[in-house]
Amino acid sequence: MKLQASGVRRRASVRGAAAFVALFSFSACAGAGAGAGAGAEPGPPARDYLVFVASEATDQVALVRFGPGGARVERRYEVGIHPTDPDGPHGVAVAPDGRHYYVTTGHGVPYGYIWKYTTDGAQPVGRAELGMFPASLDVSPDGHYAYVVNFNLFGAMVPSSVSVVSTDEMVEVARLTTCTMPHGSRLDASGAHHYSACMMEDFVVDIDTRTFEIARHFRVMPRAERGYSGAPAAMHHHQPPGEPTTTRCSPTWVTPTPDGARLFVACNAHDDIVEIDVASWRMLRRIPAGEGVYNLDITHDGETLIATNKRGRSVSLFDVASGRELARIATQRPVVHGVTVSDDDRYAFISVEGVGSEPGTVEVIDLAARRRVASVDVGQMAGGIDFWRSEEGVR
């Protein structure tokens, strides 16, 4: 396999993304027939796209290749420490330089880990113990830190935390108590802010990564939207009488726009998406979404927002400018989980958990044609998913 013209995951680089898309479009037009307009018939991909996806029930991470030859599992890698009990890999993130990927484990045992593997061969490089049930994670643009939410679903609803891990040393350098069941976190493109959702408290928390301190938080509860400074825990002690205390949004994901100016927050319980202006720390709008909207990702050009609908068994594409839902694409199996966008903004890769012994699935959506163009079975309970790179297609 030749590895020419390799583009890697580049959540942080807007300028680089634009250059890459332009070149790729030319290349695609020259030989592959891609770049179709909205609703157009999808053409076959000219390149191969590689994504990692974690299967929580089978202790595996699969490397999925999608290209001219369709989608297939290139290789499955075992994850974890315990040979007979489940380790439960949940979150996956590829380092910006593409040389390593990180996996969180910990569903089923008291404490979890973050693991570091080489992308080429999946050799374990290191691991660090974190808190209860580490879940989604993201890596800073400079590659030096991974941020992991400790979801903690051990029954008691108690505040949990976000772990900051030095990826060079593979050691947790900070643990910030944020809220109950933190989930769905992302760094902005500059790496200066880390945002996480508080599933059981209707908050979004903003961590200042320069100081490793909670800078502010935002209440995303319908009809009670409001920004606050400081940590949620501090607010609880000074909660004004009469303010609602129940959870009506249950935010499960937050993702910033590529320019970092706005946030989109998935309200899983309220079936809508909250858009927040980062500078003013005010809500801009609520966008109606699919049933059980769960995870989000946004194209590098900032134009399309992709949302998985966990209960709705579908994926929604939104026009960011208008907030209009462009398409709702049914998935083949239930419990839709994660989403990651290819480096050229052409495809969205969706992880679907399935129920029970149903295989997990990675479904590939052509964002131009707004259709599913491929799918491949992976291990059960497919959750965390991240794009690695594209390369010259193998037919």
Added chain:
Amino acid sequence: MPHVILLLAALQVSAPEQQAKHLPPSPIDRIEVTPANPTVEAQDSLLLRARALDARGNPVEGARLRFVPAGGRFEGLVQENGLVRSGATGTLPVTVVALVPGTAPVTRTLDVAMVPAPPARIEIDGAPERLVAGQRAHAAARSWSRHGDPRSDRFAWRSSAPNVVRVTDDGVMTALAPGRATITASAGAATETVTVEVIPNSIASMELRPATASALTGDVIRFGIDVRDEAGQPVRGLTPTWSFTPGHGMIEADGAFVGYEAGSYTIVANLGDRSATATVRLAPRDVRRPAEVVGRLPRTRFTTEEVWLHPNGRNLYLGTGRGGDVLYAVDVSDPSNPVVTDSLVANTRRVNDVMTTPDGRFLVHTREGAADRRNGIVIASLEDPAHPRVIAEFTQDVTAGVHSAFVYRQERFGTHVYLTNNGTATMHVVDINDPYHPREVGRWRAPSVFGGGSLHDIDVQDGLAYLSNWNEGLIILDVGNGVKGGSPSNPQLVSQYRYDLNDLYRQVEATGGPGFIRGTHTAWRHRDYVFIADEVFPASPVQGARDAAAGRAYGRLQVIDVSDLEEPRSVAWYEPEYGGVHNVWVAGDTLYLGAYNAGFRTFDISGELRGDLRAQQREMVHVNIADMDAHEAGRNTALTWGVVARDGLAYVNDINSGLWIVRMLPRTPPPMHP
């Protein structure tokens, strides 16, 4: 298409691949930690302190310091302020992170030694109550902390009357003259005494009983002495010093001898200048026999978990793991042709445990990894045992998953499920007298268990629950027996048997590093014994290896004598040369063992048990439970889970390969030579 090639070349140059920017170097040169060699007692805490120093040894302004665990999650907790809470003895790796924001972090990893608390209890073994003048005896002392952790103290020995009994620093007593002496062993603040009487040496004759014995390797032969004075009157209360030669075996202070190898042994008893001998002739135990695989039901879709046979002996249930949401119902009325008759599909990714009610009317199985995270247990009706039908579930406060569940009925209290909570290491007791409406009636958690503890398995017999409580060892609870007034809704602690896992598995730490997985995993009560087995895996795989080469199981099975329920003691053990131990089944005089990489093994446990069961040739059968009809995770590799034995057949489940039905064949007689 030369232009395309050129463009691709340009793409290579301009591709947005990001090189990780190097963080500016930290002004921190080193981290100073106090105490320099941190040691904390088990069940106690220690505050570590650290300073970030620059190259000149000056504290660095603005440096943030925090402490994080680097392993040993079941053994201790580390708070970021440096407070270490020790839950067990062992080694707790701790990393100190010093960070000046915006610069590279500096780390230092150190090991915190978690040692037993000071000695609180001493027992003296082998100190006779009565000696004859001139007799030597070796008193051995053992000590424990107030938490029950075994210690390895060097004892100070003292005699209250050195002219009567002299005692050396090693506890060797010499009876010098008639009289009484109090012998004291002390370690720290703990002391223990024994009173020894020295009588004149009027021994005229001394014989061992039995004088001769013929037995098998592994048989326990109890020797006694018949001592008489010149008048022919018995001299009572004397305890000789025992020894034997040649061969391997053991003889304990109570005169119980067990030999490991066939041959003649001379047993020697010494009382001062008198001695007596007996001869023991041991024949090979000869319990080794062939086995045959009668039936086979490969399972390849999932890994295979617990096996359970319906009381009718015709229906069997198999759990599934590694994504398994299926409980298979299998017809084994023809053992050579096991057939799946039905399956229960549940919202789970692991059916780790399954058990029926004693009357066979209902079945309970556990859930881990449910899509809705509710987990708990499922109850099914066995009106038709070949076709279980779900009637209820119980999920309250067990969202973290249930690993094990034991169904037990008591005449006085009815039927309850005793289940383990994966998240809190708590035993929940669920009343299923109305199986359609299960309800929790009790809970119990080991007081010393902290956040990282684990409750792995529960066995209930005769109203006593035997909890395999990982680092806490074996815990015995009264859940209706009455010995402590307990009941299902009010479990009461009877006793606890803890042992030194670090010492036992020193080789595992040496191989894979500190923080390895080890703990009491399962327990089975039979006669006056509880058989406990440990689950042990190294902390890291063999470097550069994968699949079967990457790791292996370790572990030991111990035989705990509970004839005195409040003083459990380990009397015998088994440890395979390779592969670990897992689940146990005992029927009659046979112990059946699923032994992970060591496959399926059975043992003759007839009679009294002492010493090394493997060395004394009690092993009857070994089948390497592995073939290519297996889950992709482990083809041709044994990872044998457990066994149910009934009517001469062993129903063996292997994680990798499914169900094996094995029969032990009669022992093959040795060939006749003309």
